[in-house]
Amino acid sequence: MPTIQITGGRIIDPSQNLDQVGDLWISRGRILPSGGGNEEAEIVVDARGLIVCPGLIDVHVHLREPGNEEDETIATGAAAALAGGVTSVACMPNTIPPIDTQAAAEFVVLQGRRAKQANVFPVGAVSKGRKGEELAGLGQLVAGGAVAFTDDGSPVSNAGLMRRALEYSKMFDLVIMQHCQVMELTAGGVMNEGFESMRLGLGGMPAAAEDIMVARDIRLAEITGGRLHIQHISTARAVELVREGKRRGIRVTAEACPHHFSLTDERLRSFDSNYKMNPPLRTAEDVAAVIEGLKDGAIEILCTDHAPHAREKKMRELDQAPFGIVGLETLLPITVTHLIEPGHLSWSEAIRKMTINAANLLGLSKGTLRPGADADVTIIDPSTSWTIDASQFRSKSRNTPYDGWEVRGRAHTVVVHGEVRYTLGGIVQETPAGASPS
């Protein structure tokens, strides 16, 4: 592993309230104290005009392996992460078979190491087979490398099971992530329920289906003292409930995805399945509330819900096409264009939600540039304007609503575990041949 000197960049590290121009030194997979000690740089990255920050962490991605390798594999998903500036991903357990045993978690860890792209951390299932009936072997999942638990793809509908999960997981101090949706209210739904679904004659999923589950689970977190994380929050009322829960000292956190702060359900007028996701695109009011929640801290994490689907699946009629869009390669530019440039969040606030807050959620020793920390670093060109071109994605799938969008901001160079694993500009000197992986 070479010694790397990143020179002249604007170093933003919210974990240390740092925002200053300077040099960053890396050696043997670790961040060095400023100045680099007696090390001599083998690679010098000129970061003048660029932002240097802790590697971005995405707490919500679907990598589809095992079971749906035609959509994505752990290797292609982790490569897509790097191209988006993301150095670590937490992948959801709704694979086939699901990640509900130690062996299944270990498979993900192993494939992630083999791929040698972004770091890959498995999230274990809450229930056996994700059936929502009995607790999965949470302790064994932890032993296999799981960093959190969720049945995402579906909610834990049974309130009793959810209560047990929140209680039992306290022994690991790991978080239960919940996809909040009351299924009885969304049966047959394809999009948000409201004026637009009525106009189009499409089955609706009411905002209340999310709100009610968020309210229930916050109350369960309160009585158990467990850690609850609301996944892909999308409604105004849910944001308010999380804000209220925090005010009352309940251990609840929330995440939001770019599509929920940049798109509304009016987009479905095109009948384009790239606008079909779950939770669905909501109204302009909900979008405003999500942005407000991001601003005031009710929502502390930005993530993607990266959900790749092969073209033939998304080409079907709207009610038969699967939910979800790819997100890893558009997280950063959509965040820059829709949150930072309009002044909703500062660079430091946005980066905080993709680094230290995400690391804290998952209990990772990442998301910081403190000396001694894992040397995962993302270098961002904050002002470059470019056009999103889905055909260039590293993800195996192309299901994005952002194809052709003019955006600003892009990952320039990405360092994982002290190695330069991605460059856009080609300014970096070659990594010496034979540099051994750890």
Add this chain to the structure above:
Amino acid sequence: MPPADAPGSDPAPTAWTRKHLLGLEDLSREEMTAVLDTAESFSEISKRSRKKVPALQGRIVFNLFFENSTRTRTSFSLAAKRLSADTQDFTASVSSLSKGETFIDTAKNIEAMGCDVMVVRHPTPGAPHLLSQHVSSSIINAGDGAHEHPTQGLLDLMTIRRAKGKIEGLTVALLGDIAHSRVARSNIWGLLKFGAKVILCGPPTLVPRSMERLGCEVAYRLEDVLPRCDVINVLRIQFERQQGGMFPSVGEYSQFYMMTQERVRKAKPDLLILAPGPINRGVELTPEVADGKHSAILDQVTNGLAVRMAVLYLVSGKMPAGE
């Protein structure tokens, strides 16, 4: 001016420039008027002894029906035949497509056989729109789920215009299952653009309040609405679309919303009653009302043929000249 028997003759000057007919939401009043005027001139053909003009000779019209509807399919087939087009039916349920084959694949196959116009009925909203992006034939939406049924909307407009001499200023109630009705949506867009007042009436589970935002009145009590109506369009209860429990029972529905002689008497004397078939006698309306003097049900069928001839004719005009 009635259409002459020469190919390419123009039955009426039109504002029509579209390749597809996907819905009435997209159409202007002028475009809808063009269809209605063309349909008027075509309806004359139905009265001749030789009911055929060569307008679409050599063209192939495919009926792609992924959902059963004998009436609509027959109406389109007959309309195409009267224009001397060759017609072919393709009927399949979505679930009967072989595994992995999409309905886009199916349509592409049909196009490869040399198809000019596809008449598409599909249970999913937007399916004809999706198809229009993948094939080069003209697409006519013959009903996409609960979204739109534009030729039904146009034939209802034609029926009202013929009976009343105008549409503007009339009060038209749509009665019944608005939420699951493609006929309702096409009617709403068409009627509003022609300047009618639209009242949506039915139980709250079937009549979404959000429709008010389109500029419609939403009402739950038929008795309150009846005296104001010039036209009532009685929509069919779509038992197959009910996810259960939208209303307690058919009996209870009929008690509140069935058009009976007694209710007709509470309306204006020249009330016009429309009902897109197939009707459920004794549920949405009594047999006496269905067959009574206010009913325009059979006129709708006749006008449907003329409207479909007009639409086939107009969308074909945008195809590269084959002759």
